[in-house]
Amino acid sequence: MHHSHFSVDTILSNLNIDSLNEMQQASLEATAKHDNVIILSATGSGKTLAFLLPVLRSLKHEDKKTAAMIVVPSRELALQIEQVFKSMGTGFKSSCCYGGHKREIEENNLVQPPAVLIGTPGRIADHLRRGNITADSIHTLVLDEFDKSLELGFLEEISFIVQSLPSINKRILTSATAAVEIPAFIGAAEADELNFLPEGGVTTPALAIQSIHSPEKDKIDTLFKLICYLGNRSSIIFCNHREAVERTSQLLADKGILNTFYHGAMEQRDREIALARFRNGTVNFLVTTDLAARGLDIPNIRYIIHYHLPSTPEIFTHRNGRTARMDASGTAILILNDEEKLPAYITAPIEKIKLPEDLTVPEKPKWTTLFIGAGKKDKVNKVDIVGFLTNKGELKKEDLGLIEVKDFFSFAAVRKVKASHTLQMIKEQRMKNKKIRIDVAR
Known part of the structure; x- marks a missing residue:
């Protein structure tokens, strides 16, 4: 040869x-x-x-x-x-x-x-x-x-x-x-x-920290480009105020980035809907205040984006605690404009992200979320919902994603291309002999 x-x-x-x-x-x-x-x-x-x-x-x-x-x-x-x-x-x-x-x-x-x-x-x-x-x-x-x-x-x-x-x-x-x-x-x-691993195994920190420079004081353009660069992996974007959360969410939506937002002034139900859509992959980007940094159970978050710098090291740690859990790795990214310095408490060397010229808006997720107006208190469970959607809604198993049952309502992720047919099929049907409102969750 x-x-x-x-x-x-x-x-x-x-x-x-x-x-x-x-x-x-x-x-x-x-x-x-x-x-x-x-x-x-x-x-x-x-x-x-x-x-x-x-x-x-x-x-x-x-x-x-x-x-x-x-x-x-x-x-x-x-x-x-x-x-x-x-x-x-x-x-x-x-x-x-x-x-x-x-x-x-x-x-x-x-x-x-x-x-x-x-x-x-x-x-x-x-x-x-x-x-x-x-x-x-x-x-x-x-x-x-x-x-x-x-x-x-x-x-x-x-x-x-x-x-x-x-x-x-x-x-x-x-x-x-x-x-x-x-x-x-x-x-x-x-x-x-x-x-060639070092003795006693290797302990790699699961969380990587990176930064990206925003040439403008208003970082929205840099955030948009960063999201195009990262692709449609599950990401949480932290802002310091509710107004900024809604504004950032809206500006991203205007640029074609499907996202949802979450903050303390929202109705409980709207908060549940936002989290359910993010958890089940209907949207990959959640814009939120530090409210989401505490105790939210959302697995597999790939990126934490600090749109606004955290005001204390504790908040930084809490925000980042949403990712790199249980062996999964994650990356925290700080967006810094000209007036901002890397916080002094970040001592590890940090990789600076250089964006390529050529960026495309990430593909839209394949899932949509159905809101189901019945839950545990109505004696409705996951099995009931799966049965109803597969039999009456003509969905195959692989067309159904994550199902969450709350006290008075439930959520089901359904493959987007199948959703309207399913809603058509179940319009007049009853679940557990009850007429139940089922709709796309917005």
């Missing part, structure tokens, strides 16, 4: 690195001997190069199709890896695919297949479904920060990706924790494991 003759020395000098570290050296050797290698190492220890060098070794210049795929949990990581690959100066083309990036741009980049394709699970799965990727030519698969991908709930997409690639003969997985179960479908059963 003729492989590209690449010299590690040339690449290192292109990257301004003196020599490979122990892990990178071990990875080069292990990947030459074994089909499947797992690299356990702390984030930031140089693992990008530890898999890019073996990937490069497997590329051939005469191949005109994609040969290697690198799947990562976040766009930041995808862009970072692409940057390293480009700096290596190999002469091979790479391309990056991630949510929140214009799909047409990516499709154009894929017309001439890149040798190395880097991307996030959802977007790669999307391109595979659309036939934009030369799937059968890909022989090397890298799952970088695999533990993070599992944690963020990308298992289904990764499973689909692996099933779509019939010719994989080399797998490299990286993880910052040794405790991760590698699912059987990945096919890495006999993997050689390189453990």
Whole structure:
């Protein structure tokens, strides 16, 4: 087999690195001997190069199709890896695919297949479904920060990706924790494991803190761009006053960002509706005062955006406590205008977000919320609601999302495309022999 003759020395000098570290050296050797290698190492220890060098070794210049795929949990990581690959100066083309990036741009980049394709699970799965990727030519698969991908709930997409690639003969997985179960479908059963984790395991802080600069004093434009950049992941936006909450929510809505708001002056029922819609994914953005920083049970929040700076370190901690719970990771982002400094109590180094030129409004959620005018006090439970909506409302199981039953009313998430048909079907129907008001919750 003729492989590209690449010299590690040339690449290192292109990257301004003196020599490979122990892990990178071990990875080069292990990947030459074994089909499947797992690299356990702390984030930031140089693992990008530890898999890019073996990937490069497997590329051939005469191949005109994609040969290697690198799947990562976040766009930041995808862009970072692409940057390293480009700096290596190999002469091979790479391309990056991630949510929140214009799909047409990516499709154009894929017309001439890149040798190395880097991307996030959802977007790669999307391109595979659309036939934009030369799937059968890909022989090397890298799952970088695999533990993070599992944690963020990308298992289904990764499973689909692996099933779509019939010719994989080399797998490299990286993880910052040794405790991760590698699912059987990945096919890495006999993997050689390189453990470079520090003694006693690694404790990574689950919460990352980032900042972004707003050129204008009024931050709404920066907030809008930031949301386009982050994509439709569940996010809470904290403002310091009720008026600001309503204004910010309205301005985002005017710019096409579906969101809801929550503050102390609202009727109890409206607050319940707002939270239910946010919890079940009908909206991904909740604009709120510090009221929401205390005791709200909302799982899986990916981003906490401090639109206004918290007035005390305690409030900062409370707000951030909405995310990075129970092993899930999260990111807190502070928006700072020219007059604002990073609060003194933030001592850790902070990553500054640089927005790309090209931003698109995130896709609208696929769910809508039905308000059901009956609850526990009417002896209505989840089973009743599921039964009613599947039988009378002609919904399949997968068209039903989260169902919440309160004392006097309930909420059900329903796939948006099915909602009007369902409402039509149940208009005259009774639940538990009662005529019950069911409507889209606004």
